[in-house]
Amino acid sequence: MHIEKHPVLGRQLHKPVTIYFNDQPYQAYTQQSVAAALMANGIKKLGVSRKLVQSRGLFCSRGRCCSCYMTIDGEDHVRSCLTEVEEGMRIYPNMDDPEVRREIDED
Amino acid sequence: MKTDVLIIGGGPAGLSAAIETASRGLDVTIVDEASQLGGQLNQQTQVLRPLPSVYEPMRGFELANKLIEQIKGFNVRLLLNHRVVGFYADGSAGITDEENVFPVKAKKIIVASGAAEKAVAFPKWTMPGIMTIGAAQTLINRDFVMPGKEAVIVGSSDFAMETAIQLMDVGIRVKAIIEKQSGALAKEQEKASELSKNGIPFYFNSFIKEARGNGQVEQIDIELPDEVITLSVDLVCMDGGRAPILDVFYQLGCSFGFQEELGGWVPQYNHTLQTGREDVYLAGNAAGISTQGPLLLTGMIAGISVSEELQAISPAEANEMREALWKELGLLEDKEVYSGRIKHLENFTSPLLKDQFIS
Numbered sequence: 028m029h030i031e032k033h034p035v036l037g038r039q040l041h042k043p044v045t046i047y048f049n050d051q052p053y054q055a056y057t058q059q060s061v062a063a064a065l066m067a068n069g070i071k072k073l074g075v076s077r078k079l080v081q082s083r084g085l086f087c088s089r090g091r092c093c094s095c096y097m098t099i100d101g102e103d104h105v106r107s108c109l110t111e112v113e114e115g116m117r118i119y120p121n122m123d124d125p126e127v128r129r130e131i132d133e134d
Numbered sequence: 135m136k137t138d139v140l141i142i143g144g145g146p147a148g149l150s151a152a153i154e155t156a157s158r159g160l161d162v163t164i165v166d167e168a169s170q171l172g173g174q175l176n177q178q179t180q181v182l183r184p185l186p187s188v189y190e191p192m193r194g195f196e197l198a199n200k201l202i203e204q205i206k207g208f209n210v211r212l213l214l215n216h217r218v219v220g221f222y223a224d225g226s227a228g229i230t231d232e233e234n235v236f237p238v239k240a241k242k243i244i245v246a247s248g249a250a251e252k253a254v255a256f257p258k259w260t261m262p263g264i265m266t267i268g269a270a271q272t273l274i275n276r277d278f279v280m281p282g283k284e285a286v287i288v289g290s291s292d293f294a295m296e297t298a299i300q301l302m303d304v305g306i307r308v309k310a311i312i313e314k315q316s317g318a319l320a321k322e323q324e325k326a327s328e329l330s331k332n333g334i335p336f337y338f339n340s341f342i343k344e345a346r347g348n349g350q351v352e353q354i355d356i357e358l359p360d361e362v363i364t365l366s367v368d369l370v371c372m373d374g375g376r377a378p379i380l381d382v383f384y385q386l387g388c389s390f391g392f393q394e395e396l397g398g399w400v401p402q403y404n405h406t407l408q409t410g411r412e413d414v415y416l417a418g419n420a421a422g423i424s425t426q427g428p429l430l431l432t433g434m435i436a437g438i439s440v441s442e443e444l445q446a447i448s449p450a451e452a453n454e455m456r457e458a459l460w461k462e463l464g465l466l467e468d469k470e471v472y473s474g475r476i477k478h479l480e481n482f483t484s485p486l487l488k489d490q491f492i493s
Contacts, residue, residue: 029279033275035193036179039278056278059278063272066273066279071262071350072349072350073262081260085265085273086260086266087269088268088272108269
């Protein structure tokens with residue numbers, strides 16, 4: 028749930044944007060991090076751990092713990108707690124290790 | 135890129151160091167991985183006190199705005215959304231914008247890298263819905279998002295009590311506060327008693343035995359002194375204390391000492407806040423875990439010392455200001471932390487750990 032009216036800071040959520048998680052549209056607001064915007068829509072599981080395949084979500088929200096890795100706009104292993112949402116952003120959970128080396132577009 | 139002073143970290147300590155150096159005409163560069171300056175102050179809605187005498191008591195985000203306002207007009211280059219990833223052989227910092235890496239050569243470096251929250255481990259503590267108190271505070275005050283509906287707090291420090299109150303204020307039901315010690319650790323007792331008055335139980339001598347849930351936390355078992363109870367929650371906020379962030383100091387080859395009162399391993403430094411490497415200074419939580427007022431003071435001390443080294447201020451003037459700031463630090467800072475700091479200074483010449491990360 029988004030906090031529309033904050034007891035100290037008042038109304039802060041002004042510019043809504045649409046983001047896509049697993050190709051489903053969700054509402055978020057600019058200035059929110061990807062991890063936070065997903066949580067506001069009830070999505071807490073952002074991926075799975077690499078070895079034991081256990082659920083992972085936002086833990087430190089500081090970019091330190093790397094528990095919130097996701098694939099954002101085609102880029103793997105992005106810390107979703109430090110990445111601000113943008114209109115039309117396409118987000119997928121982190122299900123395994125990324126390809127470390129991939130072909131770079133020649134053009 | 136060349137700069138007089140490279141400040142790593144744009145939180146309260148980094149900003150106050152920037153004010154001290156830039157206001158004396160030095161060319162200053164601040165690098166921070168966040169998209170805005172102010173560090174953790176940005177989501178602190180509580181009133182901060184005590185602050186250094188030049189600031190009246192104010193809320194955390196107000197202090198962030200004030201510090202940011204102060205550096206405007208000075209010669210400060212901002213590298214936001216940038217990270218230091220290493221150092222070149224000539225001492226230049228390697229800084230990335232997440233795409234390319236470029237060198238920044240600085241005459242002096244001030245590291246104000248802050249602190250990281252520590253975890254409290256119990257079975258299944260890594261499940262979604264279980265997070266640090268700082269993360270919960272960030273979600274409600276920076277992102278304007280409810281991290282859950284029904285919560286428990288593990289730990290009872292001032293920060294934990296403050297966060298519990300902020301969670302309640304946005305409508306989250308705090309079901310219990312779990313503390314492994316026999317009493318609340320918060321120094322400001324009125325916050326703990328405010329929570330008690332609101333009917334929130336404190337379970338002392340207790341800990342989480344296990345968390346359960348399908349993909350996210352749904353239930354926890356709490357081991358009380360004489361029984362185990364089960365609560366349904368969708369949010370567990372853990373307060374494991376904080377430890378200085380040391381990565382950059384390792385890369386710089388600084389020496390370390392262990393000082394319990396300052397949060398464990400801390401780079402060694404002298405009264406000018408110069409580390410074992412003479413071109414590197416430190417400030418803020420990186421110099422030992424403390425509260426916001428003292429963090430600002432350490433930033434000011436480091437900034438003045440660097441200004442002196444770069445001849446932007448006379449040694450006599452620097453000494454006088456530094457002495458006054460140390461005196462104020464002694465008055466503002468928690469007694470135990472301050473005495474730990476003094477012990478740490480005395481150990482400057484006898485490092486416990488050095489060159490431990492040669493690869």
